[in-house]
Amino acid sequence: MNNEAVVRALWAAFDRFAFREIAPLLHDDFICEWPQSRERMRGRDNLIAMNENYPGKWRIDIKKLIAAGDDVVTECRVYDGDTSFTAISFFTLRDGKIIYLREYWPDPMEAQSWRRQWVEIMED
Secondary structure, eight states: OOHHHHHHHHHHHHHTTOGGGGGGGEEEEEEEEETTTTEEEESHHHHHHHHHTSSSOOEEEEEEEEEETTEEEEEEEEEOSSOEEEEEEEEEEETTEEEEEEEEOOOOOOOOGGGGGGOOOOOO
16 A cells, blocks of 8 residues: 555544554554644554544545655545534655654634635635
């Protein structure tokens, strides 16, 4: 499986809530970082357990994926029917497995009224 396919398989498993299926996609030395909350998860077991206990049933759509060498970047829409978020994820792979994941979950915000004359509002 190439690096793009590994990341697509990870997101497909997340979308099915099949978190244990991601174990073979993660390197033994896997680390995940969420800079906004200053959290770091070491090891596949912690990532899987955290997601198994995450509140709600969140679906995932890949909006954009860029793969270059051992790096893959995704922009995903994460939603539960009522709420929708954007997740920007930076993956590094080694030996065909994800060794490092750095994610940003920016909060949605209202467009600023002062610039309305120059912009248009995008659809999700």
